[in-house]
Amino acid sequence: GHPMPAEYLDQATALARDHGLAVHLDGARVFNAAVAAAGDPFTALRGIVDRFDSVSVCFSKGLGAPVGSALCGSKDLIRRALRWRKMLGGGLRQSGLLAAAAHHALDHHIHRLADDHALAQRLAQGLAGIDGLAVRSAQTNIVFVDVANGRGPDLLAHLARDGVLATGLIGLRFVTHLDVDTAGIDRAIASTRAFFAQGATAVSTRPAGSAVY
Template identity: 80%
Template sequence: MTAVDLRSDTVTQPTVAMREAMMAAPLGDDVFGDDPSVNALQAHIAAITGKEAALFMASGTQSNLCGMMAHCDRGDEYIVGQNAHTYRYEGGGAAVLGSIQPQPLAQDAAGLMRLEDIAAAIKPDDPHFARTRLLCLENTWNGQPMPQAYLQQATDLARQHGLATHLDGARVFNAAVARGGDAFQNLRDIVDLFDSVSICFSKGLGAPVGSALCGSRELIDRARRWRKMVGGGLRQSGLLAAAAHHALDHHVARLADDHALAQRLAQGLSNIKGLSVRSAQTNIVFVDVADGLGPDLLSHLERLGVRATGLIGLRFVTHLDVDAAGIDHAIACTQAFFSEGASQTASRSAGTAVY
């Protein structure tokens, strides 16, 4: 059977139609600002998010970094979750390159920081302290859409204290689709609460490369300068922008298919003794494996053509290159691991690499 790659929604291949859009894209030099495909994408995503402007970036990490550096000066501080992507998984870029101090706060299982903790972390205007300038949130959180009421309360609190707000919306379209109804209106409801938002095209939307930072024209002008400084000024990047534009036009509604497949996977795995399924609200399923057998299960699945990751428990991510047959194969292979006897399987898989 064809390999079933559930490591991430970043592993997708461009569809035939997307490749055709890329090959047909008119090109210019985006550093000079005259690539028509990049300009069209930026105008399109700015309109979708209701922001004044947008800037095409090479990655979500670059988009978040340039956004934070556009919001903050050296010696400023941003409040962020202890396990948030912008703090924990982006190489410390804001601190290393922007001299922006992170103020990480504890989060609950849903990724929420207590409002009282956010308020207490905001520093007074005193030269002893870094200047608190920005609140960063993330949606979705480990595959869970952030509650709209919480987003409203947290951003209201930030504004009351004069802070700007930034949303790491790598999978915010998944959150919008999960709410049901008009996904684009749902997206607007979410991002209207924030001064800026970073949106990935290379995850569930299925483009090969790229993210966009959306915000005010002034903020985007500052971010453009930072993008150049960190090496993100690309030339004929319209090839990539065309893929992202195609994804926005054709791949948003189909995210519901990924969510349905994640539910199918979660239901199948939940029936297997020894597994505890933690999340399947969008396209990400987390699974805890009893008796420390997670690495052995990963190795077993790898040999049978099913790929997952094991950084935060076992993580399975559905996407446009996965179908129902692939999900059923993953469930059957997992069931086989336990049916054969975990200890026997663990012995056979000793020394096998874990991805």
Template identity: 65%
Template sequence: MSNNKIIDLRSDTVTQPTKAMRAAMMDAPLGDDVFGDDPSINALQSALAERLGFEAGLFMASGTQSNLCGLMTHCQRGDEYIVGQFAHTYRWEGGGAAVLGSIQPQPLNHQLDGSLALADIEANIKPNDAHFAKTRLLTLENTIGGKVLPLAYLADASALAQKHGLARHLDGARLFNAAVAAGGDPYLAVRDITRHFDSVSVCFSKGLGAPVGSVLLGTKDFIQQARRWRKMTGGGMRQAGFLAAAAHHALDHHVARLADDHALAKRLAEGLQGLPGLTVEAPQTNIVFADLVGPKAPGLMDHLKSRGVLATGLYRLRFVTHLDVDAEGVDRAVRAVRDYLEA
């Protein structure tokens, strides 16, 4: 690797399509998806639904759109969804559920493992009273901040939601990272997660390496309703099969390799251990969070950029590994941080 190459650890969304993925895109048969005629989109939707245990799927432009259409299908104006304070559907997606769907969020604090306490969920389900919004939906995210929600927790949270008549939606932007982290066959592991939900959003433009696209999964009736919301939110993309072909290639070829990203995240975290003022959280998947205190904290990001390393520091230091970063790149990032903090 050239020392002039940028090591971009800001997010796994920065990945570039591989040569094989580009070839699959260029060979994709196309049709008008608004009429349901795009064979490449139809093939992706069917394949993902079958592998994850759902009746149907719907290709979307983004995870934000997929989550939004899912929430708007589950909930009506004046309904409420229970969600984590740092969940994407609440904090990082522009408030779309509230602004466009008139759906009230009820955000809850996360536990250390990223979960929402069952007691907190139950305490915030509103009574059937005209003073309150109608609590309709529990929304979880897996992974959440790079952490994998335990299967036992998903079973308990799902049972609690069902007990109170709530639907269950999963933001699975990094769902396959959670499945790969479980070990064994990732397609068996992913179904162990998805069976606890009525709808799931799966993103292909993060660690799976596609340039764009997500799929919303659910029953045939649910997806038919979501299709109307997709059209209303500008998601009728016509001949978008070449984008679906990229996602399908990722589904077939890029799932198992997520384990490489997890190993590189662990390598990065271990390399940063013991530096003055820096506390590093051991990663479970491909995201490394760290906290830096002291007089050098404000200048770290500029230093890293000067060394060709990009990271984010929006609320904590965050480094994300992906298919366009290798061990040499991770080691360069570690050296850049060490050189700054040990100087």
């Protein structure tokens, strides 16, 4: 949930090049990092990826496409990558529908990542101050929460009964995305507060007919 500082990226890529190494960026959430930066996200994105020889981007994480990633690089690198993909049997036929969904996500879902970041801030602020929780700062759409006294598994089970899905055991991980709204965030906060207020036997705060996210 924390974008790498520009100074770190500069130092890491410079070190690699000093040793004659190419540098690849796993950019699964690079769009989130760009939106979290000040100013125009596309300018920020260019500033991030220009340091690297190749970059992979994900169309499902954050952007919300059903599936798909892409490898970005120079024309020569992509030409060689396509050859290796064919040699290793990595081609995918009739993938136009998936590509169309990825194009839609690129056209419509980048700027809205700011909404996910705002919801993550709302969640972090709502969980802050609960005795037994330590909330780490949220800079993008991921909130990490440390749970005291080994109660993480019980909290996970309680949240799941209220239709709130998180991952982890001692340290829990919450991720906001385009299927999460303000009501869902408030439900997550209320459920967590109920758990710590009433103990592991806290009653469900899930309203009838609400959806799991």
